[in-house]
Amino acid sequence: MKTERDVLARQPKFRKNNNFAIRLFSAGILIPLSLVLIYSGPPFSLILGGLVILCLFIEWGNLCLKNPFSLWKKLFFILLGTLYLSTAIYWLIPYLIFSEGWKFLFWLLFLVWGTDSASYMGGRLLGGPKLAPSISPHKTWAGFMTGMAGGSIIGYFTALWLLPGIFSLLSIFSLVLIAQGGDLLESQVKRWSYVKDSSPLIPGHGGFLDRLDSLIAVSFALALWQIVRNI
Secondary structure, eight states: OOOHHHHHHSOOOOOOOOOHHHHHHHHHHHHHHHHHHHHHOTTHHHHHHHHHHHHHHHHHHHHHHHSSSOHHHHHHHHHHHHHHHHHHHHHHHHHHHSTTHHHHHHHHHHHHHHHHHHHHHHHHHHOOSEEETTTEEEEEHHHHHHHHHHHHHHHHHHHHHHSTTTOOHHHHHHHHHHHHHHHHHHHHHHHHHTOSSSOSSBTTTBOHHHHHHHHHHHHHHHHHHHHHHHO
8 A cells, every 4th residue: 555655755757848839828818818807997807806716716626635645634735725825815805806906916916927937938948957856847946046036127127117115125025935935835736636737727827726826825925924014
């Protein structure tokens, strides 16, 4: 009988993804559409948010049920993920409602997308030593550094445009670091469940968890920061 140690040691090896054109096509449609719906405000922003939230919880539940652990551990991960997602979502929802909330959401999305894109392109073009091969075999230290640089630069200048005087460069740098940590966290959960993507909903990108893992991590961190501040 295989033990949990055996299961965790047997890491899957995935084929290299060659669907860059599909990724660009999907992003070219979904990013402008999402920004327009967020900018439009209720009810459009809430409809978008509701659909995304539903997909996130379904994908998380499926990931937890696919892992080879005991029933109690599966339930524990489902509850833990529900708390994690709910905290981040609860903190984000007001920005889908308030008339000026789109500015903050745009900034947050640009920061996360900038981090993810710079990390992906840096790792793809520069290669080099692996960042965490047991968790995400394609992520490299070069990708991590370009992600930190790209996310910080984009986050800083979009903050000057949309939210002047609110975020310092140090705080933006910290959020970019958290965004990369959120990406690794979701990668680890997928490794446990022996899947490459959380779902096939977004062609070339996987599921909503795959695309929003960094956003969720940053939102969760900001929610905790606000809670601590108010104590």
